[in-house]
Amino acid sequence: MPNDSSITEFLLLTFTDTRELQLVHFWLFLGIYLAALLGNGLIITAIACDHRLHTPMYFFLLNLAVLDLGCISTTLPKAMANSLWNTRAISSWGCAAQVFYVFFLIGAEFSVLTIMAYDRYVAICQPLHYGTLLGSRACVHMAAAAWGTGFLNALLHTANTFSLPLCQGNALDQFFCEVPQILKLSCSDSYLREVGLLVVSACLVFGCFVFIVVSYVQIFRAVLRIPSEEGRHKAFSTCLPHLAVVSLFISTAFFAYLKPPSTSSSVLDLVVAVLYSVVPPALNPLIYSMRNQQLKEAIRSLISWTFLKSEKFSSSLHQ
Numbered sequence: 001m002p003n004d005s006s007i008t009e010f011l012l013l014t015f016t017d018t019r020e021l022q023l024v025h026f027w028l029f030l031g032i033y034l035a036a037l038l039g040n041g042l043i044i045t046a047i048a049c050d051h052r053l054h055t056p057m058y059f060f061l062l063n064l065a066v067l068d069l070g071c072i073s074t075t076l077p078k079a080m081a082n083s084l085w086n087t088r089a090i091s092s093w094g095c096a097a098q099v100f101y102v103f104f105l106i107g108a109e110f111s112v113l114t115i116m117a118y119d120r121y122v123a124i125c126q127p128l129h130y131g132t133l134l135g136s137r138a139c140v141h142m143a144a145a146a147w148g149t150g151f152l153n154a155l156l157h158t159a160n161t162f163s164l165p166l167c168q169g170n171a172l173d174q175f176f177c178e179v180p181q182i183l184k185l186s187c188s189d190s191y192l193r194e195v196g197l198l199v200v201s202a203c204l205v206f207g208c209f210v211f212i213v214v215s216y217v218q219i220f221r222a223v224l225r226i227p228s229e230e231g232r233h234k235a236f237s238t239c240l241p242h243l244a245v246v247s248l249f250i251s252t253a254f255f256a257y258l259k260p261p262s263t264s265s266s267v268l269d270l271v272v273a274v275l276y277s278v279v280p281p282a283l284n285p286l287i288y289s290m291r292n293q294q295l296k297e298a299i300r301s302l303i304s305w306t307f308l309k310s311e312k313f314s315s316s317l318h319q
Contacts, residue, residue: 010095010182011088011171012079013266019086026083032282033076039285040065046298053298056134057123060116061288061295063143067109068281074101075176075277082175092162095177100158102176102277106253107201108150113246114208115142120239121215125222153201160194173266174273180257181269198257209250216243241287245280252276 015025043065047053075098082088090098122133161179167187174181183194219239226232252275289295 007092007166007170009089009091009170010177012082012090012177013173013175013270014088015083015175015270022083022086026080029076029080029083032278033072033080036068036072036282036285039289040069040281042299042302043285043289043295044069046295046302049302050298053294056119056130056139057116058295059139060112060119060143063112063146064109064116064284064288067105067112068284070101071105071109072278072281074098074105079175090177095182096158096162098177099161099179099182100154102154102178103157104150104154106150106277107153108147110205110208110249111146111149112143113242113249114212115146116242117212117215117246120242121219124219124239157194157197157201160197164188164194173269175270176273176277178256178269178273180259202254202258205250205254209246212243212246237292245284245287249276249280 014022016022044062047058047062047065078090078094078098119134122130126133157179161182164183164186165188166182166185168185170185172178172181173184179194179198216239223232223236223239252272256269256272256276289299
C-alpha cells in the first residue's frame with residue numbers, strides 16, 4: 001500500500017480542460033495578482049516613507065499589507081503557472097511549503113486583525129491612555145507575537161499533516177495545497193489528530209473573533225455618543241472597513257476548514273478558497289485606503305514624487 005513516502009508530487013485542481021479557458025484563467029489571476037502587488041506595495045511604501053503615518057494604526061496596517069503580499073504570493077503564482085503551462089503537478093516539498101506559508105501568513109494576519117481591533121478600541125474608547133497602552137515598544141511586541149504565533153501554528157499543522165500515511169492517490173480538489181484536501185487522501189484514523197488541531201485552532205480564532213466583536217460593540221457605543229456628525233463619520237469610516245475584512249476572512253476560512261466532508265464539492269471548495277486566500281489580499285488595499293484621507297494623500301504624494309523623479313531622469317538623459 002503506498003504511503004506518504006512514495007508520493008513525490010501532488011496534482012492540483014485544474015479550472016478547465018479547455019486550453020483557451022486556461023489562458024483566460026491565467027490572465028485573470030495575473031490581473032488580480034498585479035493589482036494586489038501594486039495596492040499593497042503602495043501602502044507599504046507610503047507608510048514607510050511618510051512620517052505622518054508612523055502611528056500604531058498604520059504600523060499594523062503595514063504588517064497587514066506585508067502578510068497579504070505573502071499570502072497571495074503563496075497560492076496564485078503556482079496556479080498561474082499551471083494554467084499557462086497546462087500542468088497540474090506540484091512537488092511534495094512545494095506542497096508542504098504552501099501549507100506552511102498559508103497557515104503562517106493567514107494565522108499571523110488574523111492576529112494582526114485582532115490587534116487592529118484593539119488599537120481602534122483604545123483610540124476611540126480610551127484616548128487618554130492610547131500613548132501608554134500602544135507605545136512603540138508595545139506595538140513591536142504585539143506584532144512580533146502575531147508573527148510568532150502564526151509561525152508556530154504553521155509548523156505544528158505542517159509537520160502533523162505531512163506525517164500522515166496517504167494512500168488515496170495524489171490528486172487534490174483545490175488549486176493549491178489545502179489541509180482538508182490532503183486529509184481526504186489519508187488511509188488511517190491518524191488524520192483525526194490534524195482534525196483535532198484544526199478544531200483547537202478554530203476555537204482560538206473564535207475567541208479572537210469574540211474579542212473583535214466585543215471591541216466593536218464598545219466602539220460603536222462610544223461613536224454614537226460623539227456629538228459632531230463629522231466625528232461619527234470619521235470613526236465609522238475607520239472601523240467599518242476593518243469589520244468587513246474580518247467578517248469575510250473568518251466566515252470563509254471557517255467554512256473551508258470546518259465543513260463536514262459530506263458537504264464538499266469541487267466548485268464550492270474552489271469558490272470558498274478564492275474568497276479567503278485571494279479576495280482579501282486583493283481588496284484590503286482598496287478597503288483601507290478608500291475612506292482614509294491621510295493614506296490617500298500619502299499615496300498621491302508618493303505617486304507624484306515617483307512621476308517627478310522619472311521625468312527628471314528622462315530629461316537628464318536627453319540633455
